[in-house]
Amino acid sequence: MKPTLGRTRATTKITTTLTAALVALAQGLALLPLLLPTAPAHAADAPAPPPPPRVKAEGLAATPPMGWNSWNKFACNVNEQLIRETADALVRTGLRDAGYRYVNLDDCWHGERDARGFIQPDPQRFPSGMKALADYVHARGLKFGVYSDAGWKTCGGRPGSRGHEYQDALSYAEWGVDYLKYDWCETEGLKAEGAYQTMGRALQAAGRPVLFSLCEWGNSQPWLWARDVGHAWRTTGDIFNCFDCIEDHGDWKAFGVLQILDMQRERGLRRHAGPGHWNDPDMLEVGNGMPVNQDRAHFSIWAMLAAPLIAGNDLRSMPPQTAAILGNRAVIAIDQDPLGVQGWRVAEDAGLETWVRPLADGRWALMLLNRNKAARTVRLDWVTQAWQDELSGRRADFAHTRYGWQDLWQAGRQGSTAAPLEANVGAQDVVMLALTPLPR
Numbered sequence: 200m201k202p203t204l205g206r207t208r209a210t211t212k213i214t215t216t217l218t219a220a221l222v223a224l225a226q227g228l229a230l231l232p233l234l235l236p237t238a239p240a241h242a243a244d245a246p247a248p249p250p251p252p253r254v255k256a257e258g259l260a261a262t263p264p265m266g267w268n269s270w271n272k273f274a275c276n277v278n279e280q281l282i283r284e285t286a287d288a289l290v291r292t293g294l295r296d297a298g299y300r301y302v303n304l305d306d307c308w309h310g311e312r313d314a315r316g317f318i319q320p321d322p323q324r325f326p327s328g329m330k331a332l333a334d335y336v337h338a339r340g341l342k343f344g345v346y347s348d349a350g351w352k353t354c355g356g357r358p359g360s361r362g363h364e365y366q367d368a369l370s371y372a373e374w375g376v377d378y379l380k381y382d383w384c385e386t387e388g389l390k391a392e393g394a395y396q397t398m399g400r401a402l403q404a405a406g407r408p409v410l411f412s413l414c415e416w417g418n419s420q421p422w423l424w425a426r427d428v429g430h431a432w433r434t435t436g437d438i439f440n441c442f443d444c445i446e447d448h449g450d451w452k453a454f455g456v457l458q459i460l461d462m463q464r465e466r467g468l469r470r471h472a473g474p475g476h477w478n479d480p481d482m483l484e485v486g487n488g489m490p491v492n493q494d495r496a497h498f499s500i501w502a503m504l505a506a507p508l509i510a511g512n513d514l515r516s517m518p519p520q521t522a523a524i525l526g527n528r529a530v531i532a533i534d535q536d537p538l539g540v541q542g543w544r545v546a547e548d549a550g551l552e553t554w555v556r557p558l559a560d561g562r563w564a565l566m567l568l569n570r571n572k573a574a575r576t577v578r579l580d581w582v583t584q585a586w587q588d589e590l591s592g593r594r595a596d597f598a599h600t601r602y603g604w605q606d607l608w609q610a611g612r613q614g615s616t617a618a619p620l621e622a623n624v625g626a627q628d629v630v631m632l633a634l635t636p637l638p639r
């Protein structure tokens with residue numbers, strides 16, 4: 200048997216007993232349908248079956264989750280040193296205090312399963328064990344996340360959780376895991392809703408509140424069924440580190456920022472998101488090589504979409520312009536607005552898009568997005584604008600209400616809707632405003 204890293208004898212014993220009980224329970228439940236007489240088919244007038252039970256921990260994602268994940272920058276090159284240094288960097292750079300709380304390992308942290316089927320971290324890369332790593336992260340006022348997969352193997356070819364869901368959830372609880380990203384590779388023959396329900400139940404049974412992030416790429420429209428299963432669901436295939444491109448890998452494609460934005464809109468996703476259940480257009484590529492204007496636009500778009508803000512760059516060696524984008528508290532506040540209503544596009548004119556988002560306390564966010572490779576001058580006459588949100592019932596009628604505005608990327612620049620807005624929107628860049636109703 201491989202040594203159980205970071206697990207004490209006493210807790211191993213408790214875990215073993217608990218595991219045996221849970222496994223017996225799970226097996227018993229699995230056998231139940233076989234023991235019962237076959238149920239008659241539903242008559243046409245039979246009542247609809249009850250909705251599936253809520254299996255997720257409540258209260259963990261009142262606003263979209265924020266943190267960091269290893270994948271976009273480091274792929275499989277992960278180890279405990281990187282995680283420790285990243286936790287330290289989150290504190291040192293002020294990003295923790297700006298809201299980035301989760302430090303999440305993505306694929307490839309795994310070693311093998313032990314003789315009893317419990318997953319172990321890679322002993323070379325994580326010699327201190329996962330409990331010690333989680334402790335290190337927690338000691339800095341941060342939370343710790345891991346990654347697994349609903350199938351037999353992860354996308355990186357490591358052991359998946361299929362058939363080991365309850366065991367894995369127990370290990371995560373024992374280590375002190377706060378966040379699970381759960382992927383969808385090697386799942387031939389599985390149905391997503393059931394597979395994610397199983398892991399949701401396993402996490403619930405293990406007893407530690409875990410933010411459950413579904414990574415199913417939008418294949419089976421998780422926005423229609425995952426609300427009670429997880430706290431966020433990926434809406435598309437993987438992001439690629441570019442602003443406007445599609446990267447064709449043959450049997451799968453990765454998408455640039457604009458391509459992901461368009462899919463959110465075309466799929467009509469905004470109605471499905473809200474406090475506790477978020478559309479996830481994938482992790483951030485800010486700081487991974489796009490020029491600063493594109494990074495700024497990317498970050499602003501994610502905020503308008505009420506997206507999880509999971510940084511994906513090397514936080515240990517971040518240039519100031521990257522730190523300024525990730526750490527822009529005014530834009531973060533738009534993303535984290537407690538009303539939790541996603542924005543939508545109200546106008547489009549030759550690659551110049553106008554997006555708006557209702558905020559708490561009668562406020563609004565406005566984003567002018569210039570998709571073009573040349574700057575655009577914009578004149579927005581407020582009195583011609585009236586934004587009506589069918590979802591929240593909120594209405595902005597500038598003919599009757601006057602708002603003060605602040606430019607969220609140019610601190611100190613402000614004005615009011617009494618006069619038309621004159622703005623220069625840079626190439627592949629944004630102008631972003633917060634609007635506050637003024638007293639009459």
Ligand code: GLA
Binds near residue numbers: 305353355382414437
């Ligand atoms: C899938 C996911 C990515 C990442 C990789 C890891 O592609 O969508 O976000 O987790 O797997 O292998």
